[in-house]
Each structure stands twice: as structure tokens, then as C-alpha cells.
Amino acid sequence: xxxxxxxxxxxxxxxxxxxxxxxxxxxxxxxxxxxxxxxxxxxxxxxxxxxxxxxxxxxxxxxxxxxxxxxxxxxxxxxxxxxxxxxxxxxxxxxxxxxxxxxxxxxxxxxxxxxxxxxxxxxxxxxxxxxxxxxxxxxxxxxxxxxxxxxxxxxxxxxxxxxx
Amino acid sequence: xxxxxxxxxxxxxxxxxxxxxxxxxxxxxxxxxxxxxxxxxxxxxxxxxxxxxxxxxxxxxxxxxxxxxxxxxxxxxxxxxxxxxxxxxxxxxxxxxxxxxxxxxxxxxxxxxxxxxxxxxxxxxxxxxxxxxxxxxxxxxxxxxxxxxxxxxxxxxxxxxxxxxxxxxxxxxxxxxxxxxxxxxxxxxxxxxxxxxxxxxxxxxxxxxxxxxxxxxxxxxxxxxxxxxxxxxxxxxxxxxxxxxxxxxxxxxxxxxxxxxxxxxxxxxxxxxxxxxxxxxxxxxxxxxxxxxxxxxxxxxxxxxxxxxxxxxxxxxxxxxxxxxxxxxxxxxxxxxxxxxxxxxxxxxxxxxxxxxxxxxxxxxxxxxxxxxxxxxxxxxxxxxxxxxxxxxxxxxxxxxxxxxxxxxxxxxxxxxxxxxxxxxxxxxxxxxxxxxxxxxxxxxxxxxxxxxxxxxxxxxxxxxxxxxxxxxxxxxxxxxxxxxxxxxxxxxxxxxxxxxxxxxxxxxxxxxxxxxxxxxxxxxxxxxxxxxxxxxxxxxxxxxxxxxxxxxxxxxxxxxxxxxxxxxxxxxxxxxxxxxxxxxxxxxxxxxxxxxxxxxxxxxxxxxxxxxxxxxxxxxxxxxxxxxxxxxxxxxxxxxxxxxxxxxxxxxxxxxxxxxxxxxxxxxxxxxxxxxxxxxxxxxxxxxxxxxxxxxxxxxxxxxxxxxxxxxxxxxxxxxxxxxxxxxxxxxxxxxxxxxxxxxxxxxxxxxxxxxxxxxxxxxxxxxxxxxxxxxxxxxxxx
Numbered sequence: 034x035x036x037x038x039x040x041x042x043x044x045x046x047x048x049x050x051x052x053x054x055x056x057x058x059x060x061x062x063x064x065x066x067x068x069x070x071x072x073x074x075x076x077x078x079x080x081x082x083x084x085x086x087x088x089x090x091x092x093x094x095x096x097x098x099x100x101x102x103x104x105x106x107x108x109x110x111x112x113x114x115x116x117x118x119x120x121x122x123x124x125x126x127x128x129x130x131x132x133x134x135x136x137x138x139x140x141x142x143x144x145x146x147x148x149x150x151x152x153x154x155x156x157x158x159x160x161x162x163x164x165x166x167x168x169x170x171x172x173x174x175x176x177x178x179x180x181x182x183x184x185x186x187x188x189x190x191x192x193x194x195x196x197x
Numbered sequence: 198x199x200x201x202x203x204x205x206x207x208x209x210x211x212x213x214x215x216x217x218x219x220x221x222x223x224x225x226x227x228x229x230x231x232x233x234x235x236x237x238x239x240x241x242x243x244x245x246x247x248x249x250x251x252x253x254x255x256x257x258x259x260x261x262x263x264x265x266x267x268x269x270x271x272x273x274x275x276x277x278x279x280x281x282x283x284x285x286x287x288x289x290x291x292x293x294x295x296x297x298x299x300x301x302x303x304x305x306x307x308x309x310x311x312x313x314x315x316x317x318x319x320x321x322x323x324x325x326x327x328x329x330x331x332x333x334x335x336x337x338x339x340x341x342x343x344x345x346x347x348x349x350x351x352x353x354x355x356x357x358x359x360x361x362x363x364x365x366x367x368x369x370x371x372x373x374x375x376x377x378x379x380x381x382x383x384x385x386x387x388x389x390x391x392x393x394x395x396x397x398x399x400x401x402x403x404x405x406x407x408x409x410x411x412x413x414x415x416x417x418x419x420x421x422x423x424x425x426x427x428x429x430x431x432x433x434x435x436x437x438x439x440x441x442x443x444x445x446x447x448x449x450x451x452x453x454x455x456x457x458x459x460x461x462x463x464x465x466x467x468x469x470x471x472x473x474x475x476x477x478x479x480x481x482x483x484x485x486x487x488x489x490x491x492x493x494x495x496x497x498x499x500x501x502x503x504x505x506x507x508x509x510x511x512x513x514x515x516x517x518x519x520x521x522x523x524x525x526x527x528x529x530x531x532x533x534x535x536x537x538x539x540x541x542x543x544x545x546x547x548x549x550x551x552x553x554x555x556x557x558x559x560x561x562x563x564x565x566x567x568x569x570x571x572x573x574x575x576x577x578x579x580x581x582x583x584x585x586x587x588x589x590x591x592x593x594x595x596x597x598x599x600x601x602x603x604x605x606x607x608x609x610x611x612x613x614x615x616x617x618x619x620x621x622x623x624x625x626x627x628x629x630x631x632x633x634x635x636x637x638x639x640x641x642x643x644x645x646x647x648x649x650x651x652x653x654x655x656x657x658x659x660x661x662x663x664x665x666x667x668x669x670x671x672x673x674x675x676x677x678x679x680x681x682x683x684x685x686x687x688x689x690x691x692x693x694x695x696x697x698x699x700x701x702x703x704x705x706x707x708x709x710x711x712x713x714x715x716x717x718x719x720x721x722x723x724x725x726x727x728x729x730x731x732x733x734x735x736x737x738x739x740x741x742x743x744x745x746x747x748x749x750x751x752x753x754x755x756x757x758x759x760x761x762x763x764x765x766x767x768x769x770x771x772x773x774x775x776x777x778x779x780x781x782x783x784x785x786x787x788x789x790x791x792x793x794x795x796x797x798x799x800x801x802x803x804x805x806x807x808x809x810x811x812x813x814x815x816x817x818x819x820x821x822x823x824x825x826x827x828x829x830x831x832x833x834x835x836x837x838x839x840x841x842x843x844x845x846x847x848x849x850x851x852x853x854x855x856x857x858x859x860x861x862x863x864x865x866x867x868x869x870x871x872x873x874x875x876x877x878x879x880x881x882x883x884x885x886x887x888x889x890x891x892x893x894x895x896x897x898x899x900x901x902x903x904x905x906x907x908x909x910x911x912x913x914x915x916x917x918x919x920x921x922x923x924x925x926x927x928x929x930x931x932x933x934x935x936x937x938x939x940x941x942x943x944x945x946x947x948x949x950x951x952x953x954x955x956x957x958x959x960x961x962x963x964x965x966x967x968x969x970x971x972x973x974x975x976x977x978x979x980x981x
Contacts, residue, residue, distance in 0.1 A: 089816040090708065091795070092753035093802050101795055101808055103816050106458060108808040110798045124895060141798055195798050 058156045062177070064149035064184055065132065068120045071149060071184050073177060078189040080135040082148065085125045095197045096122075102142060104133065111142045112192075139193040154179060159186065201253075202305075208249050209302050210443075215242045216295055217514070220521040223288060227524070230272075230279045240269040246294065248365055255307040258297045264319040265290050271323050281528075286318045288521070446547065449508050453697075456501050457791035460697055461810050463497045464788065466490055468812030501697060510550045512590045512599070513541030518554075519561060519588060526565045533572050533583040534565060540590035545597055549691060552671055553599070556664040560601050560687060561586060563640075563661060568605030568685055578682065580604065596715060599689045608679040610636035620645065630743070637677040638774035641665040665773045669823040672698075672715045675774045690715075698792065700809075700819065702785035703768060705749045706757065709817050711790050711809060712779075716822040718771040720784060724764050737767060737778055744769065746778040747829040752804060772822045777829055788812075792819060804828055851877030851979040855898045856969060858882045859889040859917065860906040860935070865958075869904055869935065872962035873969060877979065886912025890920055893927065900930060901973040904965075905952070907936040907943070918950035931972040935960070 062073040063082075088102035088111045097116035101108050111131065116122050128147040133140065154177045162173040172191040177184040219242050226235045247262035268287065271277040279287070293315050297307050470490045474483060516538050523536040545553070569575075569584030576582055587602040613636045614628040622642045623631075639645060643662040668675055673691035692698065692715040700711040701720070721739065728735050728746060735746040746767065750757060767778040790809040794800065806821035848854060856878055860866045866882050873880060881898055883889035886909055893900070903921075907914035914934060921927045933954040934947045947955050954968055969975070 087815060089808070089818060091799060091802060091805065091818065092755075093804065094799070098799070101799065101816050101818075103810050103814055106461065106810065108793045108795050108810065108816055110796060124897070139797060141796070193798065 059153045060156060060159065060177075061151065061153055062184070062186065063151050065130070065145040066147040066149060067114050067118060067145055071182060072145075073152070073184045073186050074132070074134065074189055074192075075186075076151060078134050078136055080133040080140065083131045083133065083142075085129050085131060085144070098197075099144065102131075104142070107140070109133065109140055109142050111144065113144045115144070115146065134189050134193060136189050136193050141193055143192065152179060152184075154184075205253065205301070205305065208253060209298060212246050212249070212298050215245065216291065216298070217517050218242070219291060221517050223284065223291070224520040224524045226279055227281065227284045233273070236269065236273045240266065240273050243269055244365065250307075255297070255301060257307045257310065257312055258294070258301070261290060261293060261297065261312045261316060264316050264323065265294075267323040268319050277322070283322055286315070286322060290315050290319060444507075449504075449547075452504050453508065456497075456504050457697055457793075459497050460501060460789055460791055463494050464812040465814065466493060505546070505693070505697075506544075508547050509544035510547050511541060512543050512545050512550065512553070512597070513538075515550055515554045515557060516541050516588060516590075519557070522558070522561065523565065523586065526562065530565060531571070532565070532569055533575075534569055535583050535585050536561075537585060537587045538589075539587065543590040543592060543597055545691070546693060549671055549693075552667055553689075553691070556667045556689070557588075557599070557601070559661060559664050561588070564601060564603040564605065564685070568603040568607075570606050593690065596690050596692050599691070600686065601689075602684060602686045604684040607681040607683055607685055608637050608640070608677070609681055613637065613639045617642065617645065632742070634677065637679055638675075640677075641675070641774055669773045672713050672772070672822070674716070674771050677774065698790060700788055700790045701768065702788055702817065703749065703766070703779075703781040704783035704785050705753070705781050706755050708753075708755055709785060709811075710749065710753070710781075711788070711817050711819045712768060712770070713806075713819070713822060714787065716770050716772050718769045718776070720769065721767050722764055723767055728765075735780075739767075739769070739778070742776075744776060744778040745829070746780055747825075748780040752825060752828050770822055770826070772826060775826055777826050779825070790817075790819065848976060848979075851975075852879050854878040854901050854973050854975065856880055856973070857889060857892065857898075857900050857903045859884075859886065859903060859909070859914070861885055861909045862906075865906065865935075868962075869965065872965045876966060876970070876975065878969075878973075878975075885909045886914065886917035886920075889917055893921065893924075900927075902931045902933060902969055904933050904935050904969070907934060907938055907947070914952075915946055915950040918947075918952055922951040933968060933972060935965075 061076040063076050063079055064071050064073045066072075083104075086102055088100045090100040091098060091110075094100075097113050099111040099113050102111050103109075113122060123146065125144070130145055130148050132143040132145055134143060158179060159175045159177045162171055162175055172188055174186045174188045177186055219239060222235050222239050226232060226239065229235065243262050243265045247259055247266055250258040250262065265287065268277065268283070272279050277283070290312075293310060293312050296310050297312075300310055301307050467490060470486060473486065477483060519538070520536050523534055526532075527534050564586050569586070570578070570580075572582045575584065585604050587600070589600045589602070591598055591600075610631075610633040614623070614631060617623045617639045618625055618628055622639065622645060628636075641661050641664065645661070665675065668689055668691070671691050673689055676688040676690065677685065678688075679685040692713070699714040701714050701717050702709055702711050704710075723737065728737055730736070735748075737744045737746050744767075749755070766781050766784050768781055768784075770777050770779055788811070790811075792807040793809060795802070795805075795808050804821055804824045806819045806824075808816050808818050811817050854876075856873060858866050858869045858880060859882075860869070861884055863884075866884075870880055870882070878901075879898070881892060881900075883892055889903070889905075890912070892898070905914045905917060909917075912920075914936070918932050921930065921932065931954070932952045933956060934952045935956045935958065936943070937958040939957050944955050954972065956965060956968060
């Protein structure tokens with residue numbers, strides 16, 4: 034094997050490891066709006082995003098639980114994030130979407146006001162949650178910055194946790 | 198190692214099966230000590246276990262079974278008559294055997310169980326020097342019988358012993374050849390690879406008959422067949438072995454889940470078929486579609502039944518342990534009791550069979566302890582000295598009924614009431630209102646016990662409570678009948694399966710709920726005048742019973758937006774031993790539903806057992822009847838007719854008035870808008886009835902009047918008016934018809950559907966404005 038070839042292979046190896054570490058530092062998120070704020074969740078926690086469909090109310094539950102809906106044969110809870118975040122409920126409109134989030138065996142649908150975009154954020158651009166809301170109980174994983182926008186990154190695990 | 202584990206598994210499964218059968222046989226044996234068939238069967242079990250355990254090197258177990266075998270062998274040859282004392286020792290040894298098997302199952306070793314004492318007792322019996330031994334009186338026919346221990350002396354052995362020995366050797370050889378099937382072959386002598394068997398089988402009955410005469414001479418002819426049955430309960434005759442296969446329950450569960458999905462898809466298909474039928478009436482392809490849908494639906498139902506059957510087990514599996522229990526109780530309580538079993542072949546879903554055992558134990562213990570009297574008391578009462586408990590299972594519709602009868606002293610309603618008041622379970626007032634049946638049901642109340650003294654058998658006041666909870670968990674119903682001095686009869690009615698159920702769909706306002714049909718006793722339609730209020734609770738007199746009522750809307754927090762009619766439907770629910778009437782707005786129908794969980798997030802919502810998916814793709818919640826009954830206690834009766842809460846706010850400016858314009862023509866809407874704009878009122882437009890209804894339902898605006906065109910697509914003005922009037926909130930909303938229809942009948946229809954004014958096109962702007970002003974009570978100061 035010629036030295037040149039070795040050199041090329043080495044170079045490629047370097048590149049590979051570089052790109053891997055580069056990938057490592059980027060987080061892919063999907064942004065959405067609730068009220069006035071923009072939030073985001075990791076793209077891999079999203080099972081699907083659907084337009085609003087009819088649901089069935091479930092009694093004896095807090096107001097933010099709208100009920101359950103049928104997602105291709107599975108019965109899935111539907112949670113209104115507006116109400117959950119202390120805002121007034123709003124009529125669903127053209128832009129309303131159901132975010133179906135999944136973590137482990139837990140699946141739930143979340144109503145959001147509007148979808149923004151899928152984005153890649155460098156790890157370095159994500160700051161820790163403000164001290165006042167940090168901690169294990171917090172639903173906030175961190176705060177992302179991109180092009181002057183500020184995104185609140187949510188902990189999907191916390192969202193899917195029953196808290197009533 | 199893996200192979201050893203596999204053999205071990207087979208050995209354990211088979212041994213437990215054999216022992217289950219053994220318990221029953223032994224109790225029977227006590228009453229018929231000379232029954233050779235039974236003895237042979239029992240002997241064979243001990244023998245099989247011994248053979249297999251020695252192969253697997255379980256020395257303690259082998260040691261124990263060997264001695265059991267000795268005793269049984271003696272009895273079999275007539276050297277020993279099994280009496281109660283000997284039986285106690287044998288039963289003790291069987292208990293030890295079970296204990297050992299459990300230990301083996303858990304630890305793969307048979308250490309840790311002390312068998313020495315029992316072995317000594319057994320030895321004493323078979324050795325003949327113990328005082329428990331009683332020499333046999335009907336033994337003259339025993340020919341050249343050599344002591345059972347000399348099994349290896351082939352020349353001097355009786356035919357039976359030869360057979361046993363051949364069998365044992367055969368078993369050993371087979372285990373070495375085909376280790377996996379070792380245990381099976383030793384027991385199931387009908388396995389084809391055992392060539393010497395058939396000839397043995399043929400010879401044996403003839404040989405046996407003269408040797409040990411049994412009370413029923415013909416019995417010996419059947420001996421062989423019976424033996425086989427006892428040893429391998431699954432095969433009826435040695436010749437025709439039933440082909441069976443062991444399947445992991447998980448696979449069956451998965452199969453059942455898939456069928457569930459199929460049932461839902463079928464429901465959906467039927468619904469779509471109905472819709473299509475409506476839309477394309479008379480089209481040719483409809484017939485074909487109809488055929489396909491009915492075939493699919495038929496096959497799905499058959500498939501469902503077939504899969505359900507694979508999960509079914511005979512209830513005899515549970516019943517089998519009771520003869521032994523009764524026997525033990527007889528000795529413990531010094532009573533004379535007999536257990537009669539019937540319908541052991543009745544089949545039930547595996548999961549239910551597992552759940553039903555405990556409740557039955559409690560019920561039977563209770564019958565023995567509280568129901569059946571002491572022999573002396575029975576004689577004094579003119580009854581036979583021996584009390585009889587009958588355990589019976591049979592099918593009734595889509596359910597299985599397990600009936601437990603005793604001929605004991607029966608339940609005393611007054612005594613039960615007094616006891617309950619004393620214990621604070623009920624108040625005196627409640628007691629006065631109680632029927633006898635309700636009083637009987639008190640025995641299921643937590644903390645209740647009628648036994649004066651707590652015995653080891655019952656009286657701790659937990660047992661019957663457990664019965665109720667377990668039966669309710671299975672959606673079952675308990676029915677008690679009792680006659681003082683004659684006995685008590687308890688009926689448990691349990692649905693056949695848990696996964697796919699028949700449900701009654703009911704409507705309340707705009708919501709639907711599914712109630713398991715097993716819990717529905719009947720439905721009645723009553724007028725509101727028939728509902729009485731007693732102590733803040735609604736009650737209904739239904740025939741000669743007083744039924745407490747609860748509105749489903751109160752339990753599930755349903756908002757009353759629709760006006761309720763003069764009549765309501767009452768669904769009478771029965772569960773366990775209690776009854777309640779559930780008021781609903783409408784009955785939708787019966788449907789086959791599949792229970793789906795709502796996931797961990799919504800698990801355990803009170804009153805909801807799960808959800809199901811309906812034919813239209815929507816989700817319907819399934820009512821948890823047990824929880825509902827519990828919740829009903831806390832719900833106060835609410836007035837059935839909610840007077841529409843008129844939240845009309847004070848109008849402070851002209852734009853506080855809101856009027857809806859409903860017309861399909863844009864021009865017409867424009868004309869109306871132009872006429873009303875000068876007033877300054879807020880105007881909302883809708884282009885047809887459905888849209889208007891949707892806007893109303895959203896509740897974004899509070900409307901003071903509506904202008905409605907009659908002729909509109911999708912939903913015309915009349916239907917719109919009728920729909921609107923169904924809502925409590927809009928009962929007093931003025932509806933003004935604006936139409937070019939001028940016929941008298943049109944006007945009449947308008948009035949019938951609830952229109953207050955009728956304006957015919959064309960009209961002047963001023964006229965329309967004045968009509969609207971009049972109807973919304975427009976304050977003159979806003980007029981500019």
C-alpha cells in the first residue's frame with residue numbers, strides 16, 4: 034500500500050470522526066407556538082403531527098386533559114398545552130395541530146397553537162434553564178437561541194408524566 | 198443443562214396435573230376403600246412421580262414417593278384397608294409431595310423439606326407393626342401374594358406387579374432414550390412406543406377379577422380404561438389419544454388482541470356499509486357489498502369464538518380441590534358433610550378460572566362453618582345427619598353460573614340486620630327499608646361476620662368481602678337465596694370472557710358511554726313524575742322494589758346543554774349483590790366492544806374501565822359499574838330540569854346586541870346587514886343551518902336573535918329551529934324567519950318549529966329593523 038493511499042485513508046478517517054463529533058453537537062428540534070412563546074421538543078420524541086380530529090371527553094380529569102382520541106386504533110390521551118401552561122383555552126383553528134409525543138411506552142397527544150419549523154441547534158447554543166425554573170420537577174430542559182429567537186426546550190418525559 | 202431444564206419443566210407440569218387429580222381420588226377412596234380402579238390410579242401417580250424423580254436425582258422426593266407407593270401397593274393388593282387414620286397419613290404425604298414439587302420448581306432442588314416423620318408413619322403402615330394397620334378381612338382370594346417390597350423377584354410376582362415393573366422399566370428406558378418425554382410416557386401408557394402395553398391391557402382385567410373382588414363386579418372390566426384416565430386425565434381411552442399441543446398463554450393473548458382489532462374493523466365496516474346503503478340506495482353493487490360485509494362479519498364472529506375456545510378451561514380444574522377441602526373441614530369442625538359436584542366440564546376463560554378459585558374457597562368454607570349445623574342439631578331438626586353442599590356450574594346465555602347450595606340453617610335476615618347495626622355497617626333506618634335479599638347481601642359487607650367465635654376456618658370478617666370484590670372484578674353478579682332452616686343458595690354469574698364484551702351504549706346529552714351488558718339487568722322508560730326524592734336521593738319504585746337512582750350526567754360531570762324530555766330511561770345495573778338505577782337520556786343500542794386501555798397517563802380514572810373504538814372511528818368510554826355504584830353514594834340528586842341559566846349581561850351599548858343572519862344567498866345576507874347596520878348591533882353571518890348550529894355550539898357569542906332563511910342547503914330553517922330549541926340555553930332565543938315562502942302551511946310549520954316572527958321577502962329595511970328591535974328588547978337610548 035502506497036504512502037499516498039494511507040494518507041488518504043487517514044484523512045478520511047479524520048474527517049469521519051470530525052463529522053461524528055460535529056453531529057454530536059447538534060440537536061434537532063421541532064418548534065411550535067403556544068400563546069406568545071415558542072417552544073421546542075427533540076424531533077425523535079415526536080411520533081407524528083396531525084391535524085385536529087374529534088376526541089372524547091374523559092370525566093374526573095383536570096381541565097387541561099381534553100380527553101382521548103383514536104389514532105389508528107390506539108386510544109391516546111389529548112392534553113391542551115395552553116391550559117396546562119396556564120393560558121385560556123382557545124378554539125382550534127386552521128393552524129392548530131396535535132403533537133403526538135412518545136417516550137418509552139408513554140404516548141400522548143398535545144394540542145399546540147401553531148407549528149413553526151424543524152431546526153438544528155448547536156449544543157453550545159442551548160443554555161441551561163433559568164435557575165428559578167430549573168431542577169428535576171421543571172418541565173424545561175433548556176433555552177435555545179437562534180437568529181435572535183429564543184426557544185424553550187421542553188422535557189418530553191415530564192410532559193408525559195401524569196401529575197394529577 | 199438446557200435439556201435438563203426442559204425435562205424438569207415437563208416433569209413439574211405433569212406432576213402438578215397428576216396431583217390435582219389425586220386429591221379428589223383419595224377423598225373418594227376413603228368412602229370406597231375397596232375400589233380397585235381408584236387405588237390403581239393413585240398408585241400409578243405415586244409411581245410415576247417416583248420414577249421420574251429418581252431419574253432426575255431428587256432423592257428426597259424419591260424416598261417419600263417410594264414409601265407412599267409401598268402403602269398404596271399393599272392397599273391395592275388387599276393387605277390393607279384404607280381408613281381415615283391411614284388416609285390422614287397419605288394425605289399428609291401428598292401435601293409433602295406438593296411442597297417438594299414447589300420447592301423443586303422454585304429452586305430446582307428438593308432440599309429443605311423434612312419428610313422423615315411422614316416416611317416413618319408410612320413405613321409403619323406398610324411394615325405392619327404399627328397399630329394403625331388393620332389386617333384385611335376379605336383377603337382369602339389373595340393368591341401367592343408376596344410382600345410388595347420384593348418387586349424385583351419376577352418369578353413370584355403377581356401379574357399386576359409384573360405389569361407395574363414392566364411399566365417402570367419401560368419408563369426408565371424411555372426416559373433414557375428420549376429424555377424429554379420421560380414423565381409423559383410413564384404416565385400415559387397409551388403412547389404408541391410402548392409395545393408391551395396392549396397385551397397387558399387385554400390380560401389384566403381377567404386376571405384381576407378373581408383376585409380382588411370389588412363391590413361392583415363389572416367395575417373391574419373397566420379397570421384398565423379407568424386407570425389410563427386417572428393417570429393421564431387428558432386421554433379418554435388408551436386407543437384414541439387426543440392430539441394436544443402446549444401453547445404459551447402469551448401467544449393466545451396476542452391472538453385475542455388481534456381478534457379484538459378485527460372485531461373493531463368489522464364494526465366499522467358494518468357502519469360504512471350502512472352509510473353507503475343509505476347514499477346509493479338501489480345500486481347494484483350494494484348487494485355484493487352486503488354479501489361481503491356479512492361474510493366478513495360472520496367469519497369474524499366465528500373466529501372470535503374459536504379463539505375464545507382455545508383459552509377455555511374446564512371449571513373442574515378449580516372444583517377438584519374442594520373434595521379434599523371439605524374432607525379436611527369435616528374433621529376439623531366435627532361436622533358431617535358431603536360435597537356434590539356437577540358440571541365440571543363447563544368451560545371458562547383461563548383468566549377467569551384463575552380468579553374464581555379464591556372466592557369459591559371462601560364461599561364453601563363459609564357454608565361449612567356457618568351454614569351446615571352440627572350433626573346433633575341436624576338430627577334434632579329432622580334433617581339427615583350429613584350436610585350436603587352442592588357445587589354446580591352451567592352455562593346461561595353469554596355467562597356461566599356457578600351455584601353453591603347447602604342444606605344448612607339458612608340466613609336469618611333479622612339477625613343479619615341486627616348484627617350490621619351493631620357493627621355500624623348500616624343505620625337502623627336503612628335496616629327498616631331493607632328487603633330480605635338486601636339483608637342477605639350484608640354478609641358481603643367488609644367487617645361483617647356472623648360467627649359468634651372466630652375459628653380458623655372463618656369468622657375473621659374478610660372472606661366474603663373478598664368474594665364480592667373478586668366477582669365484581671370479573672363483572673359478575675352474585676345472587677343469594679336463603680330459607681331459614683332449609684339452606685342457602687348462592688349464584689355467581691360471570692361473563693364468559695373479559696376481552697371482548699357485549700355492551701349497552703347509552704347517550705347522555707351529546708356523549709355516549711358503553712355499559713357492560715353483563716351488568717345490565719333491564720332497562721325501563723319512565724316519566725319524570727315517577728321519580729321520588731327520599732333524603733336527598735332519587736328513588737324509583739320498580740314493581741315491588743325501591744331502586745335508588747343516579748343520573749349518569751352527575752357522575753360524569755356532563756354539562757346539561759340539551760333540554761331533557763319528559764321521559765327518561767333507567768338502566769338497572771346489578772353487580773355483585775347490589776343494584777342501582779342509572780338515568781340516561783337515550784339508549785343507543787347493543788354493540789360488541791373491545792376493551793382498550795387508555796394508557797398509564799389516564800389509568801385508574803374513577804368510574805371508567807377503559808375505552809373502545811366505535812364503528813365511526815370515535816372513542817367511547819366504558820363504564821366501570823363497580824366504581825360507578827360506589828360513586829353514586831356520594832352524588833346528591835340534582836334537579837332533572839335545569840332552568841337555563843340566563844347569563845344575559847346588562848347591555849351598555851348598541852354593539853352588545855348580537856344577531857345572527859342565516860341565509861345561503863350572499864345578496865340576501867348583504868341586504869339584511871345593510872338594514873341592521875344603522876342600529877349598531879353586532880352581526881354574525883352563517884351560510885346554512887349547519888354552520889349556524891356550529892357557531893351556536895362554539896358559544897363565542899351570546900346571541901339575542903337570529904334571522905333565519907327557510908330554504909337552505911344541508912339544513913333548512915325548520916330543522917335548524919328544531920335543533921336550536923333542543924338546547925336549554927337557546928330556548929328563549931327569538932328566531933325570526935325571513936323567507937319568500939308565503940303559504941299558510943309554511944307559516945304554520947314555522948310556528949311549529951319555534952319561530953317567533955315571519956317576515957316575507959321582499960321587506961323594507963325599516964320593517965326588518967323594527968322587528969329585530971322589538972325581539973331583542975332594544976333600548977331606545979341607543980338609537981341615534
